[in-house]
Amino acid sequence: MNAPEFDIKGYLNEKKPFFTSLSDQIWEHPELHFQEKFAVGTMEEALTAEGFSVTKNVANLETAIMGSYGNGPTVIAFLGEYDALPYLSQEGGKAEYNPIEEGGAGHGCGHNLLGVGSFAAAVAAKAFVEKTNAPFTIRYYGCPAEENGSGKAHMVKQGVFDDVDLAISWHPNFFNSTMNLRSLANYAAVFKFKGRSAHAAAAPHLGRSALDAVELMNVGVNYLREHIIQDARVHYAVTHTGGTSPNVVQPYAEVTYLIRAPKKEQVVEIYNRIQKIASGAALMTETTFEEQFEGTASDLIPNETLAKVMQAQFETAEPLEFNDEELQFAGKIFETLDSESKAVAHSILTQEQKNQLGDKRLCNVITPLAPEAMLYGSTDVGDVSWVTPTVQCTTTCLVLGTPLHTWQVVSVGKTSIGHKGMLYAAEIMARTAISCMENPQVIEEAKDELKKRLNGQKYTSLIPTN
Numbered sequence: 514m515n516a517p518e519f520d521i522k523g524y525l526n527e528k529k530p531f532f533t534s535l536s537d538q539i540w541e542h543p544e545l546h547f548q549e550k551f552a553v554g555t556m557e558e559a560l561t562a563e564g565f566s567v568t569k570n571v572a573n574l575e576t577a578i579m580g581s582y583g584n585g586p587t588v589i590a591f592l593g594e595y596d597a598l599p600y601l602s603q604e605g606g607k608a609e610y611n612p613i614e615e616g617g618a619g620h621g622c623g624h625n626l627l628g629v630g631s632f633a634a635a636v637a638a639k640a641f642v643e644k645t646n647a648p649f650t651i652r653y654y655g656c657p658a659e660e661n662g663s664g665k666a667h668m669v670k671q672g673v674f675d676d677v678d679l680a681i682s683w684h685p686n687f688f689n690s691t692m693n694l695r696s697l698a699n700y701a702a703v704f705k706f707k708g709r710s711a712h713a714a715a716a717p718h719l720g721r722s723a724l725d726a727v728e729l730m731n732v733g734v735n736y737l738r739e740h741i742i743q744d745a746r747v748h749y750a751v752t753h754t755g756g757t758s759p760n761v762v763q764p765y766a767e768v769t770y771l772i773r774a775p776k777k778e779q780v781v782e783i784y785n786r787i788q789k790i791a792s793g794a795a796l797m798t799e800t801t802f803e804e805q806f807e808g809t810a811s812d813l814i815p816n817e818t819l820a821k822v823m824q825a826q827f828e829t830a831e832p833l834e835f836n837d838e839e840l841q842f843a844g845k846i847f848e849t850l851d852s853e854s855k856a857v858a859h860s861i862l863t864q865e866q867k868n869q870l871g872d873k874r875l876c877n878v879i880t881p882l883a884p885e886a887m888l889y890g891s892t893d894v895g896d897v898s899w900v901t902p903t904v905q906c907t908t909t910c911l912v913l914g915t916p917l918h919t920w921q922v923v924s925v926g927k928t929s930i931g932h933k934g935m936l937y938a939a940e941i942m943a944r945t946a947i948s949c950m951e952n953p954q955v956i957e958e959a960k961d962e963l964k965k966r967l968n969g970q971k972y973t974s975l976i977p978t979n
């Protein structure tokens with residue numbers, strides 16, 4: 514049996530209410546990194562209902578889960594995520610900013626769709642194995658903390674993907690394409706400064722301010738920027754200011770740093786220099802500091818062999834269709850975007866595609882397979898891509914031009930637009946898997962490509978051993 518004989522789209526469509534409800538439930542319970550208890554419980558029930566055997570606490574992570582079907586020697590894995598972001602609470606289906614809970618979390622990166630879309634793909638791939646007895650094992654990995662924690666890096670370090678032959682994932686966005694991208698490796702740590710409190714007026718000479726240390730450290734790092742490689746990125750958040758009283762010298766304060774560069778070695782190099790700056794800040798203020806590891810992700814290794822297989826699925830599947838109501842709503846969301854986001858919206862399309870799209874703000878055309886490029890962001894899918902050939906796509910779940918990590922993502926993530934994009938992604942991923950199952954030599958080619966790209970480099974993890 515080959516792909517056209519198994520009506521993947523029809524199969525997924527029949528189960529659409531089930532997948533949509535899962536995604537909406539996760540959307541309604543936004544949970545931050547490593548706290549995804551509701552999401553993982555929901556996925557456990559769904560995996561069980563669909564006949565997968567379930568392993569919980571994967572890699573000793575409470576919110577990681579794995580569902581497996583079949584016992585064929587070749588293992589195909591679908592990667593899902595379900596974590597939300599802080600301060601992005603927003604009512605669903607609204608074309609104006611309106612948080613449900615002031616300061617609350619929200620699915621600003623569309624991981625409610627991501628987690629369920631990958632699950633739907635696994636369900637369809639499983640159905641194919643069931644129907645054909647193809648010698649494959651289908652797995653779904655529910656991976657915690659893609660944002661600010663990189664759950665997959667822990668899973669890879671602990672060997673979770675060692676027997677996987679091929680990994681497939683996706684990410685919601687505002688266009689349809691096969692990802693042929695590298696990404697930035699990163700490392701995040703908290704610098705915790707300790708000083709001595711004192712009455713800021715009566716005995717300021719007795720105080721040693723931890724907040725001063727944080728500020729001086731940031732000044733130092735902002736000077737460092739001029740002298741690091743162009744492609745690096747350094748961000749910080751003051752995660753503890755030391756209190757709210759100006760008349761108390763702050764005895765404790767902390768700052769969280771996120772350092773990124775194309776290669777891990779470059780991240781480490783910059784990180785070592787930042788540690789020196791922290792020491793300098795402590796020296797200047799007579800404070801001390803400790804570091805706490807937060808997270809790390811590897812750079813993404815693209816796989817052209819698999820990208821071509823995925824692109825072929827885009828080119829042969831029926832395109833997305835949006836109705837007038839959806840297009841109208843999208844038009845309203847588009848108007849809320851800043852002018853720069855609106856301007857870049859069309860930059861990824863060819864002239865012909867721009868004409869085809871006209872003034873529609875939902876993109877249903879397919880981006881041609883682009884030459885390898887850099888995603889100026891990070892993803893812990895990068896870690897997986899070091900140990901098994903990995904391919905990802907992007908589908909239209911968002912309004913043209915919408916930047917990730919915004920309320921507009923949250924709003925559209927609970928509409929029929931997001932749901933359609935999610936099912937479409939599931940279809941493309943399932944078809945990619947099925948195409949590989951029907952032509953298993955492509956999996957060997959993909960493995961050879963990964964080997965060539967690594968050129969003898971072994972996967973290393975920046976996660977501290979204890």
Ligand SMILES: Nc1ccc(C(=O)N[C@@H](CCC(=O)O)C(=O)O)cc1
Pocket residue numbers: 622659660661662663684699808809810889890891892893917
């Ligand atoms: N296909 C994508 C995958 C990840 C992201 C993303 O925004 N990732 C976060 C992850 C940060 C982290 O690793 O903690 C980032 O880059 O800030 C964006 C598109």
